[in-house]
Amino acid sequence: MIGLWDTTGNEVVKALAAERRSAGGVASGMALTLIVVVEEKRVREAEAAATIAAAAHPCRIVMVVRSDIERERNRLDAEIVVGGRLGPCEAVVTRMYGRLALHAESVVLPLLVPDVPVVTWWHGEPPAEIATDFLGVVADRRITDAAQAANPVAALEQRARDYAPGDTDLAWTRITLWRTLVAGAFDTIEAKVTEATVVAPRTDPTAALMRGWLAARLGIDPIWESTTEFPRMRGLQLRCANGDELTLIREENMATFRRTGQEDRMLPLVRRPLGDELAEELRRLDADQVYAEALGALAGISGLQQRPAQRVHLWKDPATAQRAEAGITAHGGTTANH
Incomplete structure (x- = not known):
């Protein structure tokens, strides 16, 4: 060094x-x-x-x-x-x-x-x-x-x-495994998904992007079910037009996958180190259109990928902005003019 x-x-x-x-x-x-x-x-x-x-x-x-x-x-x-x-x-x-x-x-x-x-x-x-x-x-x-x-x-x-x-x-990187598990479930789903619920704290950005991704992919408005019992996204549920339900519930480093008419399955859902998350993002250097669609659906802004x-x-x-704010405070809500 x-x-x-x-x-x-x-x-x-x-x-x-x-x-x-x-x-x-x-x-x-x-x-x-x-x-x-x-x-x-x-x-x-x-x-x-x-x-x-x-x-x-x-x-x-x-x-x-x-x-x-x-x-x-x-x-x-x-x-x-x-x-x-x-x-x-x-x-x-x-x-x-x-x-x-x-x-x-x-x-x-x-x-x-x-x-x-x-x-x-x-x-x-x-x-x-x-x-x-x-x-x-x-x-x-x-x-x-x-x-x-x-x-x-x-x-x-x-x-x-x-x-x-x-x-x-x-x-977005932190829900890669979630998205992989959900996408894998669609290999055996024939009916259209009509409703989705995401269970997570209201402050969880991964849940917000998951809702955006589901909205962009499925054309629905997922419900956000708030919870304070878990510090991050706890689970999600998909309901199909034929009445079937699919549920993913996180349990530490595993997830329980439930589907109507089938036995429960345990699937890995490991929280990765920060370095692994960063490495994933460095694998691609082109624009991530799926992320843009999910982000746009989250914020209600269309056409992000066309920008x-x-x-x-x-x-x-920033020093100018700080001085302006100081002026507002010092002069009772108005910036001094000289």
């Missing part, structure tokens, strides 16, 4: 090149660049997940840790790791302070691997608008995690309003 304190972007690029040369073939054959936007307190957690994903998809990991944008003096610290604790990949952890944190692209762009796709993953509360963040604009794929937001379901609805092809969310894939950078200064 190389540590650079109070350095410059050029020095980081030079140090990375030197470390690659000394590492020999360890850093060859990069399939993509993974940009990780994360808070300081979650860097190690993000490193662990990215390392698992990089084992399946060799990549260069560029971590962006933004801190204290109000600091008067800009500062850049960096750690460079090739191989070592992060396995057969290379990583640059950049910590940006002051106004530099608002212009992370000046540091990140020279660190992208040439001629390979770029994926940006926000490990934390998703941004309100990805278009205001250059790290989202430069990426071919953008991965958010609505579960990290204060209101996860509202965060998904915002993702629909802000959607462009290439976006995805880890809440243009290209994003345009719209930069907004």
Whole structure:
């Protein structure tokens, strides 16, 4: 590992090149660049997940840790790791302070691997608008995690309003096994499904996307049955026109599958580590149309998959917004005009 304190972007690029040369073939054959936007307190957690994903998809990991944008003096610290604790990949952890944190692209762009796709993953509360963040604009794929937001379901609805092809969310990844089990059940169903119920807490983003997926696939409006007895989606029930019912109920790492006229079956429904979820999303670098349809059905917005894939950078200064809010508070509900 190389540590650079109070350095410059050029020095980081030079140090990375030197470390690659000394590492020999360890850093060859990069399939993509993974940009990780994360808070300081979650860097190690993000490193662990990215390392698992990089084992399946060799990549260069560029971590962006933004801190204290109000600091008067800009500062850049960096750690460079090739191989070592992060396995057969290379990583640059950049910590940006002051106004530099608002212009992370000046540091990140020279660190992208040439001629390979770029994926940006926000490990934390998703941004309100990805278009205001250059790290989202430069990426071919953008991965958010609505579960990290204060209101996860509202965060998904915002993702629909802000959607462009290439976006995805880890809440969608977490229902892959659910969708696989449900889709498998349709191999033996001949009657039309007329009604569906999803049992989950009202704040569960995976349940919201499951409802959206069922609505988009089946053309129905699934019922959301609220529960507080389980921290995440508990189960779902499908009712067919011929009276048959299919039910999936989660029991820790297993699910009980029930169908009218058949014996109950136990099926695996394991909650995967974060790194495995991230690795799944890195398997595809094209737009996920099924996710777009489910997200659109959830938010009541049609045609998401027809939107243009290209994003345009719209930069907004958060410091200006903070000063405006402070002005509103200080002047009893109105911003001072001078």
